[in-house]
Amino acid sequence: MSNSITITILLIISLWSYGYSVVFEVDMSQPISDSLFSPEEGDLVRLAGNFNNWDGSDYILYDNDADSIYSSRFGVTDNPENTLEYKFQILKSSGKVLWEKNPNPDNSNYGCRRTFFISEMTEIPLATFDYDKYYLATINKSVIFSVKEMQEDFLRFREILENKHCCLYEYTGKTEMDALFEQQYGKIIDPMQPHEFFRILTLVTASIGCGHTAVWMPGGFWDIDPDNLFPLRIKLMDDQLIVSGSYSDSLQVPFGSIIHEINGKPVKTIVSEIICNYSADAFNIHFRKSQLERRFSLLYSRRYGFPEHYTVLFSSLGKVEMSEKTLDPVSVSEVKKVVFDNFHHPPLELDIREDINTAIMKIKTFIYYDRVPYFTSFLDSSFTLIKENKIQNLILDLRNNDGGDPFCSAPLFSYLQSEPLPYFAEPYGKYSDLAKSLPLPENRFEGSLYTLIDGRCFSTNAHFCALLKYHKIGKFIGTPTGANYKCNAGKNTEYILPNTGILLNIGTQTYATAVKDMDKMQPLIPDYLIVETFEDFINHRDVYLDKAYQIINKKSKFLKE
Numbered sequence: 001m002s003n004s005i006t007i008t009i010l011l012i013i014s015l016w017s018y019g020y021s022v023v024f025e026v027d028m029s030q031p032i033s034d035s036l037f038s039p040e041e042g043d044l045v046r047l048a049g050n051f052n053n054w055d056g057s058d059y060i061l062y063d064n065d066a067d068s069i070y071s072s073r074f075g076v077t078d079n080p081e082n083t084l085e086y087k088f089q090i091l092k093s094s095g096k097v098l099w100e101k102n103p104n105p106d107n108s109n110y111g112c113r114r115t116f117f118i119s120e121m122t123e124i125p126l127a128t129f130d131y132d133k134y135y136l137a138t139i140n141k142s143v144i145f146s147v148k149e150m151q152e153d154f155l156r157f158r159e160i161l162e163n164k165h166c167c168l169y170e171y172t173g174k175t176e177m178d179a180l181f182e183q184q185y186g187k188i189i190d191p192m193q194p195h196e197f198f199r200i201l202t203l204v205t206a207s208i209g210c211g212h213t214a215v216w217m218p219g220g221f222w223d224i225d226p227d228n229l230f231p232l233r234i235k236l237m238d239d240q241l242i243v244s245g246s247y248s249d250s251l252q253v254p255f256g257s258i259i260h261e262i263n264g265k266p267v268k269t270i271v272s273e274i275i276c277n278y279s280a281d282a283f284n285i286h287f288r289k290s291q292l293e294r295r296f297s298l299l300y301s302r303r304y305g306f307p308e309h310y311t312v313l314f315s316s317l318g319k320v321e322m323s324e325k326t327l328d329p330v331s332v333s334e335v336k337k338v339v340f341d342n343f344h345h346p347p348l349e350l351d352i353r354e355d356i357n358t359a360i361m362k363i364k365t366f367i368y369y370d371r372v373p374y375f376t377s378f379l380d381s382s383f384t385l386i387k388e389n390k391i392q393n394l395i396l397d398l399r400n401n402d403g404g405d406p407f408c409s410a411p412l413f414s415y416l417q418s419e420p421l422p423y424f425a426e427p428y429g430k431y432s433d434l435a436k437s438l439p440l441p442e443n444r445f446e447g448s449l450y451t452l453i454d455g456r457c458f459s460t461n462a463h464f465c466a467l468l469k470y471h472k473i474g475k476f477i478g479t480p481t482g483a484n485y486k487c488n489a490g491k492n493t494e495y496i497l498p499n500t501g502i503l504l505n506i507g508t509q510t511y512a513t514a515v516k517d518m519d520k521m522q523p524l525i526p527d528y529l530i531v532e533t534f535e536d537f538i539n540h541r542d543v544y545l546d547k548a549y550q551i552i553n554k555k556s557k558f559l560k561e
Contacts, residue, residue, distance in 0.1 A: 020075070020076045020077075021073055021074075021075060021076075022073065022074055022075075022076050023071060023072070023073045024047055024061060024071060024072060024074065025069055025070070025071040026045055026061055026069065026070045026071065026088055027068060027069050027070075028045060028063070028068050028069070028070050029068035031090065031131065032068055034136075035139050035141075036090065036098070036131060036135060036136070036138075036139060037090050038093075039063070041093050042093035043090060043091065043092050043093055044060055044061075044090070044091040045060070045061040045070045045088065045089070045090060045091075046059055046060055046061065046088070046089040046090075046091050047059040047061065047072075047074065047086060047087075047088060047089070048086065048087055048088075048089055049084060049085055049086030049087070049113075050084065050085045050086070051076045051077070051084055051086070056089050056091070059072070059074055060072065083115050083116075084115065084116055085113040085114065085115050086113065086114050087099055087100045087113055087114060088100050090131075092138065094138075096138060098131060098132070098135050098138075099132075100130070100131070101130045101131055101132045132220050132501065133145065133220075133501075134194075134218065134220025134221060134223060134224065134501065135220070137220075137223055137224040137225070138223070142193070143193060143194055143221075143224060144191045144192065144193060145191060145192055145193075145194065145197060145499060145500055146191055147188055147189065147190065147191060149499035149500065150188045150192060150197050150200075150499070150500065151185070151188050152498070152499055153197075153497040153498065153499045153500050153502070154184070154185050154188060154200070154201070155185075156495075156497055156498065157201060157204075157215075157497060157504060158181050158185075160495050160504060160506065161204070161208075161213075161504075161506065164495075164506055164508060165208070165210070165213065165488075165506045165507060165508070166488055166490070166507055166508050166509050166510055167210075167488065167507070167510060168208060170208075170209060170210075171208065171209030171210075171282060171283065172207050172208060172209060176207075177204075177207070177208075180203070180204055180207055181204065184200045184201070184203060184204055187200050188200065193305060194217065194221050194224075194305075194500060194502070195217075195221075195301070195302055195303060195304065195305040196305075197500060197502070198215065198217065198302055198303070198502060199277070199303060201215045201502065201504075202214075202215060202277040202278075202279075203276075203277055205279050205504075206276065206277045206278055206279050206280075206283075208279070209280070209281065209282050209283050210279060210281060210487075210488045210506075210507045211279055211280045211281040211284070211287060211458060211459070211482075211483060211487060212279075212459070212487060212488050212489050212493070212505060212506070212507040213279055213488065213505060213506045213507050214278075214279040214504075214505055215502050215503065215504050215505075216502070216503040216505065217302055217502065217503070218496070218500075218501035218502060218503060220501055221302075221501075222301075222332045224306060225306035226331055226332045226333075227329060227330075227331045227332075228306045228307075228329045229247075229297045229298070229300075229301055229306075229329055229330050229331065229332055229334075229335050230262070230296065230297040230300050230301070230310055230327075230329070230330075231246055231247055231248055231252065231297070231310070231327050231328060231329055231330040232245070232246055232247075232252070232253060232259070232297075232312075232327070233245035233246060233247060233296075233297075233338070234259070234293060234296050235293060235537060236271070236289050236292055236293050237532070237534060237537065239268060239271055240258050240259075240267070241258070241259040241267050241271070241296075242256060242257070242258060242259075242534075242537065243255055243256060243257045243258075243259065243314070244537075246330075247297065247330040247334045247335050247338055248328075248330045248334060250328070252325065252327050252328060253312065253314055253316075253325060253327070254316050254317060255317075255538075256316075256317040256534075256537070256538045257314045257315065257316050257317060258314060258315050259312050259313070259314045260312075260313045260314060260315065260322065261312065261313035262300070262310060262311070262312055263304075263307055263309070263310065263311055264311075270300070271292065273303065274292055274296075274299050274300075274303060275288045275289065275292055277303070278291055278292070278299075280482070280483075281458075281462075281482075281483040281484070281486075281487055282483075282484075282520060282521045282522075284455075284481075284482050284483060284523055286454075286455030286479060286480045286481065286482050286523055287455055287456070287458055287481075287482025287483060289455055290454065290455035290456040290482055291456075294339060294400075294456070295339055297330075297335045297339075298335060298336075298339060309326050309327075310326065310327045310329060311324060311325070311326045311327075312324070312325055312326075312327060317538065342364055342365040342367060342400070342401075342402070343365075343367055345367070345368060345371060346364045346365065348361075348362070348363060348375065348378045349361070349362040349363075350362075350378075350382045350385070352385070352386075352389060352391065354389070356393070356549065356552055356553060356556065357390075357391055357392050357393055357556070358391065358392075358393040358394070358395060358549075358552055359382075359385075359386050359389075359391045359393070359394050359395070360394075360395045360397065360545075361382060361394060361395070361396050361397065362397040363396070363397070363398060363401060363412070364400060364401055365401050365402070365403075365404050366401065366403060366404025366405050366406075366408040366409050366460045366461060366464075367403070367404035367405065368404065368405060368408050369404070369405045369407075372405065372407050372408060375405075375408045375411075376408070376411050379411055379412055379415060380441075380443070383415050383441065383443040383444065383445055384443045386443075386445060387443045387445075391447065392447040392448060393447055393448050393450070393552050394445055394447060394448070394449050394450070394474075395450045395451075395452065395545070395548045395552075396449060396450070396451045396452065396474075397452045397544075397545070398451060398452060398453055398457060398461055398464075398465065399452050399453065399454045399456065399457075399478065399544065400454065400456045401456065401457060401461045402456045402457070402458040402459060402461060402482070403458050403459025403460040403461050403462070404459075404460050404461070405460065406423065406424070406431050406434060406460055406463070406511075407431075407434075408460075409423075409460050409461070409463065409464040410423040410434050410438060411438075411441075412464065413438065413464055413467055413468075414438040414439065414440065414441055414444070415441050415443070415444045415445055416444070416445055416449060416468065416473050416474070417438065417440065417444070417471065417473065418446075418471075418473070419440070420437035420438055420439055420440055421437055421438060421467070421471065421514070422434070422435050422436060422437050422438070422514040423435070423438060423463075423467065423513060423514060424511065424512070424513060424514060425512045425513060425514045425515070426512070428509070428511055429491075431511075435514070448474065448475075448552075448555070449468075449473060449474025449475070450474060450475050450476075450477055450548045450551065450552070451465065451468060451474055451475070451476050451477070452476075452477050452478050452544045452545070452548065453465060453476055453477070453478040453479070453480075453481050453524065453526060454478050454479050454481075454482075454544075455479055455480065455481065455482045456482055457481035457482050457483065457524070458481070458482040458483045458487075459483060459487050459489070461481075462481050462482065462483035462484055462485070462487070462524065463485060463486075463487070463511070463513045464513075465481055465524050466484055466485035466513050466515055466518065466524060467485075467513050467514070467515065469524050470485070470513075470515040470516075470518065475527040475528065475551070476524065476525075476526040476527050476528070477526055477527070477528045477530065477544055477547050477548050477551075478526045478528075478529075478530050478544055479526065479529065479530055480523035480524065480525055480526070481523045481524040482523065483523070484518060484519075484520060484522065484523060484524055485512055485513045485515050485518050485520070486510060486511065486512040486513070486520055487507070487510070487511055488506075488507020488508070488509065488510050488511070489507055489508070489509065489511060490507060490508030490509035491508065492508065493505050493506050493507065493508055528547055528551070530543055530544050530547060
């Protein structure tokens with residue numbers, strides 16, 4: 001079965017008083033043959049372009065002689081010298097719109113648009129309409145990629161990494177990387193489902209040692225079975241999966257239960273396979289484990305696809321015997337709503353406990369790229385309030401914060417420094433001013449700082465914490481961080497593999513904070529290491545915060561004596 005739709009487009013152009021008359025003709029025989037386009041069920045062919053605001057609602061094409069050629073004449077009003085852009089669509093009777101994928105093979109950009117100049121064109125040559133293979137899932141057909149398609153994508157994948165990554169061989173040498181490329185390429189010997197090819201790529205990206213270099217599944221993959229994801233939220237303790245909640249209103253397995261198998265596969269094997277194939281700076285195990293906790297449902301589907309069911313073998317709290325249960329799955333949207341909550345500007349929080357002369361500032365993320373003034377305004381008002389109330393202790397809660405905008409973290413650092421200090425080691429593009437000494441704010445904090453950290457402290461958050469650690473500003477409470485003083489990021493870092501649609505993100509530039517002699521292979525180690533017990537977890541104890549209170553109370557008692 002071909003995934004190509006042959007389209008013949010004939011533009012008959014004549015000058016009207018208000019513009020041009022253009023006839024579009026489209027051969028729909030291939031999508032009809034593949035059952036992707038079913039006119040008898042009410043599916044339509046539409047045209048969308050920059051001349052109709054990319055809205056094809058009133059631009060329907062018709063087959064008037066039952067030859068699978070759909071055509072219509074439309075008026076196009078525009079300057080003859082302007083570039084006109086357009087794409088064809090299939091509007092399914094369900095309301096779903098299927099856009100063209102790669103209409104112009106001469107344009108390497110994925111999803112590019114067709115273009116023409118009215119003043120120059122009288123006829124457009126025969127073209128090929130490639131539809132996205134993931135669309136086959138909308139008609140309950142398997143999505144399978146050929147050996148040739150995957151080989152082409154793998155070679156493109158390798159080319160991008162070798163030519164665009166800023167430091168591909170920093171942690172794994174070229175000889176070893178070359179051998180790994182060849183090994184993984186050699187595994188492409190049979191047609192595969194998307195998640196099977198994905199597994200081949202992840203071992204490569206995980207071997208680079210760059211947390212910002214990874215492959216991600218395209219949106220079409222999640223449309224294959226969007227209501228069939230693993231429904232339980234989990235906590236990882238001693239490499240065991242503990243049930244911590246649900247993505248739906250129903251908790252189908254008791255809170256605190258230990259999951260031993262999923263669909264007959266031991267959890268230890270699942271955990272090992274996911275962790276070993278997850279990208280992290282310097283192979284940081286704390287970050288890998290934190291991301292498995294956070295994204296388990298998504299990571300499971302990326303590695304194992306969408307099984308017909310999720311049958312778990314588990315033991316309930318306080319019981320030795322095993323129980324088995326087949327779970328009702330949840331939707332992609334339900335999972336992503338929780339997993340990516342940090343991407344939606346969660347509220348910044350400040351609480352003051354006058355009884356222990358302590359402020360608690362919780363910053364769940366630095367992802368406020370489009371709301372930096374809001375973030376800096378929060379800092380100014382918070383530190384003003386702290387100073388006005390003569391607060392001597394600040395608990396800065398940075399747990400689960402995996403980075404964001406340095407224009408947010410740098411101002412926070414300026415309120416905590418005791419003298420003007422630089423943030424970045426070098427002037428990096430738009431962040432160049434952060435390589436200069438940051439001025440001291442009027443309301444800077446001069447008391448005792450206690451920063452709560454964990455394995456999700458990554459990227460910009462790890463940069464920030466590295467500066468605190470280097471300059472000995474306050475004490476750290478928690479577990480080792482997921483990164484340290486440097487990471488790779490940059491502009492134009494996303495690429496799309498043309499056949500499979502898999503997304504490749506890479507690090508194009510190294511960003512390092514202004515520190516010296518820190519070991520890039522090591523996480524930041526807390527001054528007070530927190531070891532959360534199963535009992536702590538079951539009883540919902542915040543042992544991180546409790547430890548901070550204990551230290552503050554002990555200090556307060558000592559000062560009084």
